[in-house]
Amino acid sequence: MNPEFLRNAWLEATPIRLALIAGLTLLLLAAGAAVPFGLPSPAALALGAWWFFVVLWGTRSAALSVVGEIRERTWDSQKLSSISPLEMVWGKLFGATLAQWFGGAICLPFILAPVWIAQGPRGALSYAVILVTLGVFAQSLALLASLNLVRRSSGNWRLDTFLCQVAGIGGSFFYYSLWSSLPAIARNGMRQIVWWGFPVGLSDFHLISLLLFTGWTLVGCWRAMRAELRFANGPYVWLGWLAYLCLYQAGFEHWLLQRMRHALDGIDFAAHETEIRVALAAIALAGTVYGMVFLEPKDPVRLRWLGERISRRDFARAFHALDAWMLSWLATAIAALVLAAMLAADPRLPGAWLTVLAAFCFLTRDAGIFVLMRPLAGARGDFAALAILGALYLLLPAVLPGLAPFLLPLHPGWLGLIAAIAEPAAVWVLALRRLRINHRLR
Numbered sequence: 001m002n003p004e005f006l007r008n009a010w011l012e013a014t015p016i017r018l019a020l021i022a023g024l025t026l027l028l029l030a031a032g033a034a035v036p037f038g039l040p041s042p043a044a045l046a047l048g049a050w051w052f053f054v055v056l057w058g059t060r061s062a063a064l065s066v067v068g069e070i071r072e073r074t075w076d077s078q079k080l081s082s083i084s085p086l087e088m089v090w091g092k093l094f095g096a097t098l099a100q101w102f103g104g105a106i107c108l109p110f111i112l113a114p115v116w117i118a119q120g121p122r123g124a125l126s127y128a129v130i131l132v133t134l135g136v137f138a139q140s141l142a143l144l145a146s147l148n149l150v151r152r153s154s155g156n157w158r159l160d161t162f163l164c165q166v167a168g169i170g171g172s173f174f175y176y177s178l179w180s181s182l183p184a185i186a187r188n189g190m191r192q193i194v195w196w197g198f199p200v201g202l203s204d205f206h207l208i209s210l211l212l213f214t215g216w217t218l219v220g221c222w223r224a225m226r227a228e229l230r231f232a233n234g235p236y237v238w239l240g241w242l243a244y245l246c247l248y249q250a251g252f253e254h255w256l257l258q259r260m261r262h263a264l265d266g267i268d269f270a271a272h273e274t275e276i277r278v279a280l281a282a283i284a285l286a287g288t289v290y291g292m293v294f295l296e297p298k299d300p301v302r303l304r305w306l307g308e309r310i311s312r313r314d315f316a317r318a319f320h321a322l323d324a325w326m327l328s329w330l331a332t333a334i335a336a337l338v339l340a341a342m343l344a345a346d347p348r349l350p351g352a353w354l355t356v357l358a359a360f361c362f363l364t365r366d367a368g369i370f371v372l373m374r375p376l377a378g379a380r381g382d383f384a385a386l387a388i389l390g391a392l393y394l395l396l397p398a399v400l401p402g403l404a405p406f407l408l409p410l411h412p413g414w415l416g417l418i419a420a421i422a423e424p425a426a427v428w429v430l431a432l433r434r435l436r437i438n439h440r441l442r
Contacts, residue, residue, distance in 0.1 A: 057100050093140060137175070182206065196254075235319060242327070
């Protein structure tokens with residue numbers, strides 16, 4: 001069996017801890033069954049206890065599975081062991097949270113019993129799959145966030161653990177709120193969602209989406225663990241995730257068209273369905289650029305090495321060593337150019353292609369700000385970059401409205417495009433110059 005799983009299981013799931021969890025949980029449920037009618041039922045108490053064990057406590061244990069090793073200075077010795085990245089992820093994710101899953105397993109029968117009575121075996125099985133998958137999703141998201149923060153080497157492990165726990169809890173609560181609102185949506189007449197032209201039941205669509213995103217989160221943990229253990233990842237897994245994200249996001253074109261028809265009457269959005277699909281994919285790709293350029297370390301040494309490979313025309317090695325945010329930027333560039341070409345050929349949307357190109361240029365500027373602030377502000381560079389973006393997108397347009405067309409992709413003409421091209425060019429010149437200066441100083 002996986003030695004890392006066994007080690008974490010012996011450390012976390014001790015007999016005393018399991019006995020305390022079982023005793024307190026059963027005592028709570030017995031008290032709920034004995035109280036007068038009108039107070040929380042045993043099923044409601046069991047659901048609350050399940051959230052406490054699997055989501056609240058489980059995400060913290062998952063986040064601490066690596067961060068705790070760093071604090072105790074045992075992580076370096078683990079990285080030198082012969083345990084593979086997949087075994088390390090499995091051992092950390094499910095071994096460190098074994099006690100929490102034990103408590104959740106005690107609660108599940110009390111949660112599912114009323115569902116079995118009301119909806120039958122199929123409803124109870126579906127609800128069980130959702131709860132278990134949601135727990136895995138929350139814990140794997142917390143582990144993934146912790147592995148990304150470990151690569152940043154911030155040193156503030158208490159804050160990092162809290163942020164990772166918030167990421168896991170936020171993701172699980174966001175999905176569960178959508179799932180719990182399905183009955184209200186169905187009562188309003190919407191029982192299906194049209195995705196890529198195919199009608200799919202809302203419950204089935206949400207369940208399949210949860211399973212797919214949980215699978216990708218686990219793949220992300222494996223990939224992040226490989227990077228932490230100094231394995232070369234390559235670009236293809238990330239490119240596969242980007243392709244999946246574009247396919248998933250673009251499928252909501254029909255749903256968006258329905259909402260836009262109600263909001264803006266008289267406009268034939270159906271004539272632009274292809275452009276809308278490409279735009280949805282481009283927006284999803286742009287989101288991954290912002291997310292990964294903030295999370296990834298942007299090591300100046302690595303960036304200089306990539307520049308040397310490109311200057312020597314060693315494009316194959318450079319491509320296989322690109323960071324995730326760079327791959328996302330390239331994919332966004334392709335999507336933006338395709339969308340701009342489609343809009344330029346459509347006389348019904350004059351000037352829209354200039355806005356698309358300007359938006360991509362501002363995205364390039366923002367990524368350059370993150371790269372520039374890394375050598376200037378060190379470990380706080382990413383937060384300094386966020387402050388600069390807040391000033392560019394919120395503060396300055398509010399204080400000086402005349403500058404808004406030069407800071408945001410709002411100007412539909414050539415003047416806005418020229419400003420959008422000049423700003424990223426200036427930012428990247430400064431960033432590359434700063435990288436060279438730091439290299440000379442060393």
